[in-house]
Amino acid sequence: MTDFEAIVVGGGVAGLSSAIKLAQAGKRVVVLERGQPTGSKNLSGGVLWGNDLAEIVPEWQEEAPIERFVINKKVGFLSENDATVIDLHFDEWYKPPYNGSIILRARFDEWLGKKATENGVTVLDGISVDDLLVEGERITGVISQGEEMRAPLTLIMDGANSRLTLRAGLRKEKKMSDVKSNYMLGLKDVLALDRDVLENRFALKDRQGIAGEFVLGNIPSTVKAGGFFYTNYDTISLGVVVHLDSLQPEDRTYKVLEKFKAHPYIKRLIADGDSIAELKEYGAKLIPEAGIRMMPRLYGNGFMVGGDAAGFVFSNGLVIQGMNYAIKSGILAAETAIEAIDQNNFTEKMLAGYKKRLENSYVLKDLKKFKNVTRMTKNKNLFKIYPDAINSGFKTALTETGKPKEKLYKTILRSFKEKGAGPFTLLKDAIRGGTNL
Ligand SMILES: Cc1cc2nc3c(=O)[nH]c(=O)nc-3n(C[C@H](O)[C@H](O)[C@H](O)COP(=O)(O)OP(=O)(O)OC[C@H]3O[C@@H](n4cnc5c(N)ncnc54)[C@H](O)[C@@H]3O)c2cc1C
Structure with a gap:
């Protein structure tokens, strides 16, 4: 038994935002995060779009370890050796609050974890939750390495391909083909580039940064993929997102990334002298792309689901957004949780307020409006x-x-x-x- 009023599974941006909001209302909340330290398992492109975090950490754009702020976005089409790139410049993007903050998740999430602790959240890293504790019709806590931890509320925010929602039967992906059509695989490199070289190459100064996203028409076989780069302080994040259902058995996703890096337009941007800039980090992670069509049950007796675990990602080939939806859904789950704790009522009926809040926010409005976006983003003509x-x-x-x-x-x-x-x-x-x- 514990005296926590809420257990949050997952110390990503969704879980930590939720926990901070709860703690700010004086509620006793614990975050269980399998990575140690918090953030070490996490990967994103990544631009955090928008300003939702200001609701719980008003000065976050000054305090957080942000690499650079997006002042310029490039959207392009790459064929074998050529590129047509649209250069987008909006004057407001130069001023705070910035529209896009380029971050590296390991650093950013560790900072957000510390912020959570400062606000009174108990953050336990290095704890992997194996299962949900189900008693009768209610979820009453979690199980980790055979030990039970109970609380009236469990917030499931364990990211893409959420093990917990699958185990509890809250989502229906049964076959491999469901997984392939619901997810993309993101692969990312972080390449070292001297700060002066980077700023001269991209005409940047101070904390200014660039986001680039591309439709890849230079990929062989049937593979459908997009590419991205984001300028960090003295590195470049660069990667590809591959539609899993377009892969043939003989395809290798790392080759898609190699092909992107070898494209003449991209190669010039990531060159260090005659070679490609030094590789500092790399990683790969699933991205839920089917949005509302892969949404699990979002709430029930004693639980709510948010962030990637709920499928809250929007991607249309020109932008990929998941962190903003994760933060917003985390905050909305916390608002519902605060009401539930105050009324000592953790029933499905009470927690239905979470879905209403999501419906009134841009989270479900966007996901509903763009529910068929994959008809376009998976259209083979777009790539071939x-x-x-x-x-x-x-x-x-x-x-x-x-x-x-x-x-x-x-x-x-x-x-x-x-x-x-x-x-x-x-x-x-x-x-x-x-x-x-
Ligand atoms: C290559 C790539 C590029 C992307 N680019 C962008 C971008 O530019 N902009 C954007 O907005 N989004 C982007 N996304 C999507 C974005 O990263 C996600 O939408 C976002 O991270 C979701 O946040 P979350 O908190 O829901 O999940 P996560 O960030 O995945 O956090 C989940 C947390 O739960 C923990 N966890 C999982 N299972 C357990 C368990 N059983 N027990 C305990 N802890 C557990 C994990 O360690 C992790 O810390 C990108 C994703 C990828 C892969």
Whole structure:
């Protein structure tokens, strides 16, 4: 028996945000985190978009170990050797509160863990929860290495591919094909680059940073993948996200990352002299991408589920967001928990307030609105036709050959047709893209 009012499983951004909010309301809460120290197991691209954390740590953008703030975003299409890249610059992004904060999770989560402790949360790292404790119709705590820990409320925030929701039958993924269509695999390298070289190369100063995201049209076979880079203080985070259901048995995901790094446009950005910058860290992790379609039961007697464990991730090929939804859902679960503790009522009916809060927030509004986004992000034309067609169309139009020029739209349309997308395909995909973006 313990005297905690809530147990939070998982010291990622969802779990820690939830625990901080609870502790700030004077509630007794413990976070059980398998990594030691907190953050050591965690991986993200990663840009923390938005300012949800300000609700519980108002000065977080000044206090947290943030690498750089995003002032510029590049979105591009890579074909075998060419790139068409849109450069996005918005004046407000230069000013606080910054819209995008580039972070390295090991450092950031360790800081957030310390913040939680300062707020009165008991953070126990190095504890892996094996199962939920179920008594009758209620979840009454957790089990770790045969030992039971009880509390009236358990907040399940154990990240993507949540073992606990699966064990408790709260989500339905049964077959490998479900897992493959619900998840992407993210692979990431952190490459060392001298700060002056990095700032000169990207025209940055102070804490300014750049986020780049790309559709990869240079990947062989049937593989569908996107690539990203984010400038840290004196390193670059660079990686790929691969749709698992597009992989053939002979495909190797590390080769997708190698191909991305070897692309002439990317290679120049990560060069250190004649070679690629030194590898400092690497990692891989699943990303839930099916959003609302893979959502488990979010609440029930004695429990709530948030963050990646609930499938709260949005990705449309131009941006990947999960940390903001994790923080927001963590805070909303805590608000519901505070009410439940105050009323000493931990029933499913009471905790239904969590779903209502999610529905009234951008979390479920976004996930509902974009529930079919994978129809677009998994469209094979996006990878196999468009990057090549866009690059070859612009190259033909912009390369001076001494021959008479044709109108730009004609060149581009011809290029699409040559690569396999005629007017009907374009129209169909435009509708699909337009309605799901
Ligand atoms: C390569 C990659 C790039 C990404 N890029 C971005 C990005 O740029 N922006 C963005 O917003 N999102 C990005 N995401 C998604 C983002 O990382 C997640 O949405 C976010 O981390 C979810 O937070 P969470 O707290 O729910 O889960 P997590 O951060 O995964 O935290 C879960 C925690 O639970 C712990 N845990 C798990 N099981 C147990 C257990 N049984 N017992 C105890 N502890 C346990 C883990 O150790 C971990 O600390 C990216 C993800 C990947 C993989």
